[in-house]
Amino acid sequence: MSVSRAAVASSRQNPTADAPSSASAPTQADLLDFVRRAAADTELIASLPLDPEGRTWVRLEGPGGSEAWLIGWPPGTGTGWHDHAESVGAFVTASGELTEHSLAVRLPAGGWKTLELADDVDRSRRLPAGKGRGFGRHHVHEVLNESTERHAISVHAYYPPLPLIRRFSRSGPVLRLEQVEQPEDWQ
Numbered sequence: 001m002s003v004s005r006a007a008v009a010s011s012r013q014n015p016t017a018d019a020p021s022s023a024s025a026p027t028q029a030d031l032l033d034f035v036r037r038a039a040a041d042t043e044l045i046a047s048l049p050l051d052p053e054g055r056t057w058v059r060l061e062g063p064g065g066s067e068a069w070l071i072g073w074p075p076g077t078g079t080g081w082h083d084h085a086e087s088v089g090a091f092v093t094a095s096g097e098l099t100e101h102s103l104a105v106r107l108p109a110g111g112w113k114t115l116e117l118a119d120d121v122d123r124s125r126r127l128p129a130g131k132g133r134g135f136g137r138h139h140v141h142e143v144l145n146e147s148t149e150r151h152a153i154s155v156h157a158y159y160p161p162l163p164l165i166r167r168f169s170r171s172g173p174v175l176r177l178e179q180v181e182q183p184e185d186w187q
């Protein structure tokens with residue numbers, strides 16, 4: 001089960017007092033700074049309702065009109081392979097540990113259903129509490145909580161707000177486009 005809740009605008013849920021003005025688009029570095037500060041807000045992290053069976057999330061106010069989310073990950077859950085279209089982004093693990101598997105190659109933006117990947121494009125990294133990363137447009141990855149016992153919590157931000165998410169399946173070197181989600185599918 002997933003719970004989506006609109007975030008209440010407050011200084012506790014908006015750790016962006018020194019974020020860029022809305023007149024300037026936030027950079028990948030701005031987003032990474034925001035998610036690091038939000039992940040360090042213990043009161044914010046403790047406020048997330050956790051479900052033992054499904055991911056939970058609360059939308060936050062990100063810097064400069066960005067889209068931001070506080071996400072809870074029960075043991076053994078993950079996103080599956082996906083991208084964030086034209087958005088740049090950043091995420092940081094606030095508690096627990098997440099694993100990110102990503103592709104070190106830019107995929108074509110459209111017009112394909114199946115791709116065969118080269119042998120050297122896979123990247124993996126463990127992200128314990130306090131660790132995270134920024135990423136550029138068309139970044140393809142999956143994020144997992146591989147723990148069998150402990151929830152993980154993370155903070156994510158994207159700019160521009162996500163226009164769509166492409167979901168993929170993967171079998172060995174073959175990546176298949178399975179679904180394109182619009183914002184109304186997750187908000």
